Amino acid sequence: MTRFVLCAGTTRTAQIDEISAAGADPELMVHTPSADSEILTYGRPVRSPVVPVSPTGCPTPAVVTRAVVERLGLDTTVVDAGLAEPTGAPTVTVGAHSGGDIRERDPVPSAPGAFAAARQFGRQLPDDELFLAETVPGxxxxxxxxxxxxGEADVLGPDDEVVDGAVSSSLPENPLELKREVVAEALGSSALSPGDAAGEPTVALRRAGDPALAVVAGLAAGALETDTAVTLAGGTQLVAAAACLRHGGYGGSLSLATTSFVAEDSSIDLDRAASELDLDLTVTDPGFTDDHPAMAAYNAGEAKEGVGMGGALALADRAAVPMAEIREGIREVYDRLLAEADREVPAP
Amino acid sequence: MTRFVLCAGTTRTAQIDEISAAGADPELMVHTPSADSEILTYGRPVRSPVVPVSPTGCPTPAVVTRAVVERLGLDTTVVDAGLAEPTGAPTVTVGAHSGGDIRERDPVPSAPGAFAAARQFGRQLPDDELFLAETVPGxxxxxxxxxxxxGEADVLGPDDEVVDGAVSSSLPENPLELKREVVAEALGSSALSPGDAAGEPTVALRRAGDPALAVVAGLAAGALETDTAVTLAGGTQLVAAAACLRHGGYGGSLSLATTSFVAEDSSIDLDRAASELDLDLTVTDPGFTDDHPAMAAYNAGEAKEGVGMGGALALADRAAVPMAEIREGIREVYDRLLAEADREVPAP
Structure with missing residues (x-):
């Protein structure tokens, strides 16, 4: 059996202006992981006050993942990897707390404990295979x-020249210079130079990471220790999780499943990272067409990934469900979310 | 769609000697709801140190419910209705806390808040139908x-004479006299006479109840307000939830689905309660045979109900799954639990 695990958390790093599109504005963004968890679980928000959209209105990739979950009847589990707002989704507790802005000295003190608890949980899960996903704005x-x-800043570099660090973005225009400045400040405030945490992933996660990444890495570590197959379902954030695993001494087989939108992002070279970190890479193209507002936004480079969208698409593909059927499911989930946003629930 | 919701909580009332069989001993019993939640979700314990069994070794009814969930592919949700020990199952939070011994003055101060939050959650769930179950030793x-x-102590009375209160039991020999003494002391310490909380279910739940019952009643209330069909999945504890709803002014259609073991319990009259509280009663007989230790224990009057066993059996029956197939599933889940108990997981 395959279990799809969503690690939902927050980092105040997302509040930095212009850094993330995982919410209509920084104030609403803090609800995104809680709402994504509900959409994954129930197909719509239950407690969260928002349907997460980007500033331009592109809906959360949770819509895509939910469409696949409904078609395949997947088992899903949400882990509280540092939520900052209530969620009506059932969550597993691993002691993760909302992360601070990485420019602070010790932004994720819960990272080592959450990694350890997630690792134990990953060891105990009864499944043959885990797909591990994230939702964490910023x-x-x-x-x-x-x-x-x-010391792996350039593992995703788009060419062999030194590029001073590269990752993808939920924005069509990747604010990579801003990200590099934030990261430089983060390392500075922790008195770390690039590469100083080599071989010590929990140090990197605690000083410059976020709680969701710590939980993904911990779950994967526990699963690999007990011979459970692991697919990292996501884009460049999951590449960082893979780097944590390799630096933690986990040398076994490891897959990364992401979307064509990440693979086509010219600010990164995913094949290079897959080769450097020895990842089996699966890229799935959902075949979005511009006649639907959500799909057109993805085609224009918005969102690209999140909530395990690429992993979910890969599972649909493996189950031989035609992408046309998944697109139909996406339209259904999207319409339901719009209808829900319009529905007035009388106050009790 | 039907959702099966397990409300998992604790009350220190269970620590009273000889009052409950929902655990091998009072010390282990506090783990039962956490372990039941894991068995329902994953088919086996994940974090909990025990497979819940009665003092004589009768396994938890979670085994039966899980067997049905596996056959039908039911959507399940666990609500933390006052757990006292960690669980690896994902849980929804409604602000319930572990209940005190009802002989104390204010044993469940979280009952009104948990009822209100569960009611909101019940209003927001997108399902057409909810089956509501409990696991709470004591x-x-x-x-x-x-x-x-x-003022409904005799609603389950086995005859028309005044019986001074009746409920079923997880023990073959129902310690009803002991329960009546405990309840008399509970009402005394809250300065209540029988019937003093008529029309005020949250007062009854707070002063003489447990957090799981408050959450079940709250969920049902919210669901009924939004025209979601509600089946109370369980025995005499769910009759108490029904009484809370009727006393709270919820007059609509309400179903109770339980096992033949509860229906055949001579210490109660379920038909009378169904008639007094206007409940559509469904009783399902799983056809247990004495050639399996777990089934023989149930036939001998152990456990009888719990973790929504009767509701799960009713769903299997409605889906036209033969009981022989469910019994085969029970054997599988049981064998897996035994194998798991024997398996040595190397320490990390």
Whole structure:
């Protein structure tokens, strides 16, 4: 059996202006992981006050993942990897707390404990295979922080020249210079130079990362120790999780499943990272067409990944479900979310 | 769609000697709801140190419910209705805390808040139908406490004579006299006479109940307000939840689905309660045979109900799954639990 595990957390790094599109504005963004967890679980928000959209209205990739979950009847589990707002989704507790802005000295003190608890949980899960996903606004910046602390900043570099760190973005125009500045400040405030946390992933996660990445890495570590197959379901944030695993001495087989939108992002070279970190790479193209507003936004480079979208698409593909059927499911989930946003629930 | 919701909580009332069989001993019993939640979710314990069994070794009814969940592919959700020990199952938070011994003055201060939050959650769930179940050792005693405070102590009375309160039991020999003494003391310490909380279910739940019952009642209330069909999946504890709903002014259609073991319990008259509280009663007989140790224990009057066993069996029946197939599933889950108990997981 396959279990799809969503690690939902927050980092105040997302509040930095212009750094993330995982919410309509920084104030609403803090609800995104809680709402994504509900959409994954129930197909719509239950407690969260928002349907997460980007500033331009592009809906959360949770819509895509939910469409696949409904078609395949997947088992899903949400882990509280540092939520900052209530969620109506059932969550597993691993002691993760909402992460601070990585420019602070010790932004994720819960990272080592959450990694350890997630690892134990990953060891005990009865499944043959785990797909591990994230929802954490600001997560590509913290991913760059972790990669830099590990000395792997250029693992995603689009060419062989020194590029001073690269990750993807939920924005069509990747604010990579801003991310590099934030990461430089993060390492500075922790008195770390790039590479100083090589071989010590929990140091990198604690000083320059976010709690969701710590939980993903911990779950994967526990699963690999007990011969459970692991697919990292996501983009460059999951590459950072893979780097944590390799630096933690986990040498076994490891897959990364992401979307064509990440693979086609010219600010990174995913094949290079897959080769450097020895990852089996699966890229799935959902075949979005511009006649639907959500799909058109993805085609224009918004969102690209999140909530395990690429992993979910890979599972649909493996189950031989035609992408046309998944697109139909996406339209259904999207319409339901719109209808829900319009529905007035009389106050009790 | 149907959702099966397990409300998992604790009350220190269960620590009273000889009052409950929902655990091998009072010290282990506090783990039962956490372990039941894991068995329902994953088919085996994940974090909990025990497979819940009665003092004589009768396994938890979670085994039966899980067997049905596996056959039908049911959507399940666990609500933390006052757990006292960690669980690896994902849980929804409604602000419930572990209940005190009802002989104390204010044993469940979280009952009104948990009822309100569960009601909101019940209003927001997108399902057409909810099956609501409980796992709370000591729960029949707190159910008697609630029924007595509401003035409904005899609603389950086996005859028309005044019987001074009746509920079923997880023990083959129902310690009903002991329960009545505990309830009398509970009402005394809250300065309540029987019936003093009539029309005020949250008072009854707070002063003489348990947090799981408060959450079940709250969920049902919210669901009924939004025209979601509700089946109370369980025995006399769920009759107490029904009494809370009727006393709270919820007059609509309400179903109770339980096992033949509860229906055949001579210490109660379920038909009378169904008639007094206007419940559509479904009783399902799983056809247990004495050639399996777990089934033989149930046939001998152990456990009888719990973790929504009767509701799960009713769903299997409605889906036209033969009981022989469910019994085969029970054997599988049981064998897996035994194998798991024997398996040595190397320490990390």
């Amino acid at each position: 997560g590509t910046t913290t991913a760059l922080g972790v990669l830099t602390a590990l | 729960g029949t005693t707190t159910a008697l406490g609630v029924l007595t405070a509401l």
